[in-house]
Each structure stands twice: as structure tokens, then as C-alpha cells.
Amino acid sequence: xxxxxxxxxxxxxxxxxxxxxxxxxxxxxxxxxxxxxxxxxxxxxxxxxxxxxxxxxxxxxxxxxxxxxxxxxxxxxxxxxxxxxxxxxxxxxxxxxxxxxxxxxxxxxxxxxxxxxxxxxxxxxxxxxxxxxxxxxxxxxxxxxxxxxxxxxxxxxxxxxxxxxxxxxxxxxxxxxxxxxxxxxxxxxxxxxxxxxxxxxxxxxxxxxxxxxxxxxxxxxxxxxxxxxxxxxxxxxxxxxxxxxxxxxxxxxxxxxxxxxxxxxxxxxxxxxxxxxxxxxxxxxxxxxxxxxxxxxxxxxxxxxxxxxxxxxxxxxxxxxxxxxxxxxxxxxxxxxxxxxxxxxxxxxxxxxxxxxxxxxxxxxxxxxxxxxxxxxxxxxxxxxxxxxxxxxxxxxxxxxxxxxxxxxxxxxxxxxxxxxxxxxxxxxxxxxxxxxxxxxxxxxxxxxxxxxxxxxxxxxxxxxxxxxxxxxxxxxxxxxxxxxxxxxx
Numbered sequence: 001x002x003x004x005x006x007x008x009x010x011x012x013x014x015x016x017x018x019x020x021x022x023x024x025x026x027x028x029x030x031x032x033x034x035x036x037x038x039x040x041x042x043x044x045x046x047x048x049x050x051x052x053x054x055x056x057x058x059x060x061x062x063x064x065x066x067x068x069x070x071x072x073x074x075x076x077x078x079x080x081x082x083x084x085x086x087x088x089x090x091x092x093x094x095x096x097x098x099x100x101x102x103x104x105x106x107x108x109x110x111x112x113x114x115x116x117x118x119x120x121x122x123x124x125x126x127x128x129x130x131x132x133x134x135x136x137x138x139x140x141x142x143x144x145x146x147x148x149x150x151x152x153x154x155x156x157x158x159x160x161x162x163x164x165x166x167x168x169x170x171x172x173x174x175x176x177x178x179x180x181x182x183x184x185x186x187x188x189x190x191x192x193x194x195x196x197x198x199x200x201x202x203x204x205x206x207x208x209x210x211x212x213x214x215x216x217x218x219x220x221x222x223x224x225x226x227x228x229x230x231x232x233x234x235x236x237x238x239x240x241x242x243x244x245x246x247x248x249x250x251x252x253x254x255x256x257x258x259x260x261x262x263x264x265x266x267x268x269x270x271x272x273x274x275x276x277x278x279x280x281x282x283x284x285x286x287x288x289x290x291x292x293x294x295x296x297x298x299x300x301x302x303x304x305x306x307x308x309x310x311x312x313x314x315x316x317x318x319x320x321x322x323x324x325x326x327x328x329x330x331x332x333x334x335x336x337x338x339x340x341x342x343x344x345x346x347x348x349x350x351x352x353x354x355x356x357x358x359x360x361x362x363x364x365x366x367x368x369x370x371x372x373x374x375x376x377x378x379x380x381x382x383x384x385x386x387x388x389x390x391x392x393x394x395x396x397x398x399x400x401x402x403x404x405x406x407x408x409x410x411x412x413x414x415x416x417x418x419x420x421x422x423x424x425x426x427x428x429x430x431x432x433x434x435x436x437x438x439x440x441x442x443x444x445x446x447x448x449x450x451x452x453x454x455x456x457x458x459x460x461x462x463x464x465x466x467x468x469x470x471x472x473x474x475x476x477x478x479x480x481x482x483x484x485x486x487x488x489x490x
Contacts, residue, residue, distance in 0.1 A: 023097075023370040030369040034368065035103075038369075038373040040363075040376060045224050045363070047227050052110065052402060053107075053352070054079075055260070058071060058077050059259055068350060069276045078260070079392060081276055083273060084275075084276045088342070089108070089381040090380075091345070092341065093378030095378075096378075097373070097374030101331060102329065102330070103316065103369060103373045104312070104335065104374060105377045106338075109352065111165075112352060114172050115168075115304070115441045127280050127281040128288065130281075131285060132294065132298055132347070135298055136305065137341065137344025141344070155468035160427060162414070163448060164303065164444075165410050165413050166410055167432040167434070167435035167436070168304065168410060170436045171439075171444075173403060173404050175400070176403030179259060180207035181207070182207060201254075201256075203246060203249075203257050203258065206398065207400065209233060210229055210230070210397065211401040213401070224362075238393065241263065246261075261395065269386055276350030276351055278349075279350035296479045297442065299475070300445055301343075301353060304441075308355055309336065310336075313329050316360050316361055322369065339355060423455050427449070428448065430451050431444045431445060446480060449472055453473040
């Protein structure tokens, strides 16, 4: 063996030893190869967010009719949103691996981004909406560092936390069906199947093919099922469009593609543009939308972000065998701190709150046990930045089947609610159904919390209600009555 080969072998062994020592790979019963493989699998399982986040945020207008990233509602801002989505996901996931040494990846939260697009941005400018996300992330960070998170965690009954997640699942499912043209506003009914009460048009057929494909891949436990289905369905959509030339959906062409027309871009590799980064204001929304509204929006974001993370990190730890005898993951404080920073970073980059992904379980299933897997996943997200132009060819009909599947996954949590206990079942039911029925996550949470307190009072169990729940319910009552109260005071 030559001297150069000996040196290379020495360096490789040194790197391997340092990685093992820093990430505790051997101690956790893993290997570098398993960590690398697990990181890659996690990326391909959740890389769909680089496609879905621009489609959810890119076509939603704020109160002034402006679009995120300076777009004109024609999809021109999608590459910038995709690039920033991948950038933040890459950085915070690497941070999770290096700081917390946990096999947990982060990216823009599905459900949370829909809340931002349809419930927050409509009340203020995009910069103001992103500012609220930054504030929310910083508040969670303070709660984590001070230990106050325990009080917040115990204030809201666990079944109501489950109901919030389930309701968001139904909400994003409805968005998926609407964006695909499968469900549309009805002529004599609020909604109907297709444009005339029946399905019509090739784009809807593409959506159904994508839905069948993602379900089939998922039940077969194919790694990266969502990403594979998006890619395959997009190829089908490009072929269909090249043959039929259906164009975008308009009043004269109701059977066209909903949001983006699947046409091959001029280039697939480009210098990324981060037009959304730094697009946030911290305090302008307080005067425009009102203090009560802003506080409730921040609370809603915080609630969803905070409790989802607690559940996700515990579930990942359980699958990886990393929990202690009390069911607590190692480096809990660091995990929660990084997740809080990620939420604020998502707002600062203009791409909505970033949070921990349950899809990280796929990497754990491949053997990941340490933060090295997260570093690999984060690095792949950074590479994805340079392929952002590809997002413009993906029609919503190819992407939103993922929303339906994710909605199903969130719906599975409903079994954690005791439906025989009316004191929790009725508030949970109202929380779940009002989110899609009112097209408002805030409305579902608010009515559910108020109903919970009301039922406890009616059944003479007011002492069982946590003090924070009284405060939260009072804030939601004021939120729903803000218009008549404002009129009365002015």
C-alpha cells in the first residue's frame, strides 16, 4: 500500500472515529452507513414540502391582494418560495443534528402553512403575517428555556390537542380536493362534485391517478411514497398537457389546470433567488389587525407548533428506542430549543413556521439513531435549492394528493379521543368539524375551547378547568365578538 493510500485510510478512520465519538453512533447501536442511509430516506420521504409549500403559499393573497415573494398570482414567485423553503429546512435540520444529536428533520409545517395562507395573511400583509411567526417562535423558545412549557402543556386537555391536529388534517384535505377541482362551489349547494355535479376534465383524472398512486405506494410501505407519486404524476400531467393543451383554469375554460400548467421550464438548474428572505415585520400587524386578533393568532400558531413537536419527538424516540424509563428523549431541552428557533427562522425567511416532521420515522426505520442522519437530510435540502425552477412544472393536481394522504395520517389520531365522555367529545367534535366547515383553523380551536369550559361549568366542574384555559376561552369569546364590541365602543 502506497504512502498516499495509507494517509487516506488514516484520515478516513479519523473522520469515522470523530463522527462516532461526537454523535455517539456506536453507543446508540448504529453505524455511519445506517445513519447516512437513514438521512437520505428521510429526505426523500419529506422532500415533497419543497413542492407543496410554494403551491400553498404562492397563490394566496394578503389583505391588499399582494402575493408572497412579489409574484403576480401567475406562479412566478414559486421558485423563490421553493428555494427559501429548502434553505431553511436544510439549515435547521443540520442544526438539530449537530446541537441536539437527534434523528429528527424539520421543514415548513403542513397545516401551519395553510393557516398562514388562509387565516392570517388575509387579515394583514405578508410581511406582518411572517412577523407573527417570528414572534411565535421566540415565545416558544422563552417557554422552553424557562420551563414554562410544562404549564402550557398541562393547561390544554390532551384530547383537545388531538382534535386540533385532526381538524387541521381535514382542513388540508379539503384544500387538496378543492385545488384539484374534485370538489367545487356548487350552483345550488355550497359544494359539489366537479364543475357540474360530476367529474369532468383530464386534470381531475390526473389528480385521481396521483391519489391512487400515493395511496398504493403508502400502503405498500414504499420509502418516499409521496415524493415518488408527485414525480410520476407530474410526468403524466406533462404528457397529458402536451397532447391536449388544456391550459389554465379560467371562466371560459373551467376544465383546465387549477394553479400551474405542467410545462417544461426553460431550465431546471438555476441560481436561486431568495426574494422572500427577510420579508417580515414584527409589530405593524398589531395596529392593523388589532391586538386581540394578533394575540389569538400567535397563540394558535404557538399551540399547534408546540404540541406537535412534543408528540413528534416522543414518537421518533420511541421508534428509535431512545426514550428513558419515563418516556423522555435525550437532550429534550435542546430538541425543543432548535424547533423553536426553526419556527422563527421560517417566518424570517418568509416561508411559514418550520417544525419537526413525523416523516423522520422513515429514516429511523432505515436505522438512523443519531443526529448524523439529520445532518445528511439537511445537506440534501441545501442541494435541492439549486433545482427550485422545477417546481413551476408541477401542477396542483399532481401535488395535492399528498395533502389528502397527510390528512388521513393526521385523522388517525382521532382514536385517542374518548367519544363516550361528552365533556371532551363535544368540544373535540366542534374543533374538528368547524375547521373545514368554516375554512378557519382559528374558529375550530376557539369554539372547541369555549365549549370545553362551558360544559365543565354546566356540569358544576369548573374547578377542573385550568386557569390558563379560562384566560384562553375568554380571549376567544372576545375574538368572536370583536366586530360588535368594536362597533359598540366606537
